[in-house]
Amino acid sequence: MSSEITTQSIAQFREATATSQNAVVRRAVTKNGINNASYNQEVVNANVPTFAIDLDTGKVANQKQSGRCWMFAALNTMRHDMKDMFHLSDEFQLSQSYTFFWDKFEKANYFYENILNTANEPLDSRRVAFLLATPQQDGGQWDMIVAIIDKYGVVPQSAYPESQASSASKEFNTTFNTLLRHDAVILRELVANHAGEQEIANTRQKMLANVYRVLSITFGEPPVKFDFEYRDESQNFHIERDLTPQTYFDKFVGWDLGNYVSIINAPTDDKPFNATYNVDMLGNVVGGREVKHLNVTIDKMKSLAIAQLKAGQSVWFGVDMGPQVDRDNGLMADGVFATDSLFDIDSTMTKAQRLDYGESLMTHAMVLTGVDFDENGQPTKWKVENSWGEKAGKKGYFTMSDEWMSEYAYQVVVKKEFLGADLVDIYDNATPKLLAPWDPMGALA
Structure with missing residues (x-):
């Protein structure tokens, strides 16, 4: 049933609003x-x-101007345990930029996977439209940070500090999502043209190489090995040499x-x-x-x-x-x-x-x-x-x-x-x- 707003209705609404109480509230709201x-x-x-x-x-x-709350929350829970076990100072943090790098890299591959899985669906299907609306973003879930740590470990912030783009990710996300949508065009066209599995796999590898280069230039090359130096709350000096992100997680976090x-x-x-x-x-x-x-x-x-x-x-x-x-x-x-x-x-x-x-x-x-x-x-x-x-x-x-x-x-x-x-x-x-x-x-x- 259609029902338009009439001038008579507006006049009635205006009259009903013309009370001294509404006038007091109006002054408070318009000012404050x-x-x-x-x-x-x-x-x-x-x-x-x-x-x-x-x-x-x-x-x-x-987390500054980024959507890494899920990642910060997870690494903070781990940092709390580390602080108690190793008497680390309040300034210590695990590197949120390190897990951010690998999350972006893996999300690109996950996007390609979903694009290929939906390649036979029309572009205006809700699933494809959902994928293309935001190919990737900063957000995530607990199980997703676990997947990153299981594969790549963690590092202290001293081994992989913040970059401009990790602290303010909007510019990067705009550039990155444009690249991923461009790649989606190519992948869907390959499927539409009945390309073989090997051709699609080779194309996807070239795309991932581009993704890695963009990430490395933007955030910095993630460490493979590093030394961890720190002073505890009593100012005692400690150093652990030649660590990998996986051995660092095992030794300093140690969670199952x-x-x-x-x-x-x-x-x-x-x-x-x-x-x-x-x-x-x-x-x-x-x-x-x-x-x-x-x-x-x-x-x-x-x-x-x-x-x-x-x-x-x-x-x-x-x-x-x-x-x-x-x-x-x-x-x-x-x-x-x-x-x-x-x-x-x-x-x-x-x-x-x-x-x-x-x-x-x-x-x-x-x-x-x-x-x-x-x-x-x-x-x-x-x-x-x-x-x-x-x-x-x-x-x-x-x-x-x-x-x-x-x-x-x-x-x-x-x-x-x-x-x-x-x-x-x-x-x-x-x-x-x-x-x-x-x-x-x-x-x-």
Whole structure:
């Protein structure tokens, strides 16, 4: 049914708005903006940044103008353990640029793989359009950083420091995606012209050689061997010579990455709890670890995160970092901006509705480093290590209310030992359901 807006309707709307209360609110909003005019100090007062469990994780990192939050969060969790084991200074960081280089290289090959797999589909098919819209970007998932580390190891930032493009990636991504779309034209034409497998493979190798050259020129040549020199917190000097990225990971991180699994909370009808999910065409390393999520209730997800925090280990987690976030003061709390009250409207939706209707999805990964409890032992607020530098929040740390976590947190990564036998069996042995490439549980990448 069609229904146009009439001048009579507008006159009625204008008359209904002409109240003294609306006039006061209008002056406040037009002068100060929506967030400042609706700022709820009571919510701030209820989320004082003091926590029963508060891990000492040192200074925050800064991803700057790049989308490497997932990578920073993962390397930060490893850095926290290294800091405790080797008494490293707060300044120490693993190289985010090193894993960035290899992620870009592998994503190019992953893109070629998907282009060839969809070469017989029309250009306007949703899958092909999805691939070509963004051939690659900075984002990623926990399992994707595991795939990179499994293959390439890690290095300290001193062995492979930041470059202009790793800290501000927009220019590079524009150039790189143009190259990949150009290559997609060639690969699809080869398939359309019935080229042989060897010709396609040779062409793809030439493309990868171009990709490597572009990456090497842009970010610098990644190290094959290096020496690691450092002073510990007591200023004692240490040096380890002739390390490879793999031997460095084994000696200084030493994690069994197969024991860390992705747990999600997606309460939508298409994703029953206590089941696993893959996302179509989501990944980076061809032949590497696949992205796999185990979906559980929000209470279960929280309990798993708390168990790992109680064991003294920080927790990688993914959220929608858009709604109800006070970046300046470092607060993630439902109701900190009381916009519905400001406008006298009701825009509430359930978590499932926000996912289903495109209102919310995972946009940012950070690290849980603490939690506070009420008198009944239930969580009330969480301490969050961000990767936006020390100027955001409280020297880079945020406070997240438990209510906000329920509504906008979607993923944690925890060790299998905290899951229990039943969930481990589901994760290891159940056949995952394949989600569409554009599913919100793949949005962080």
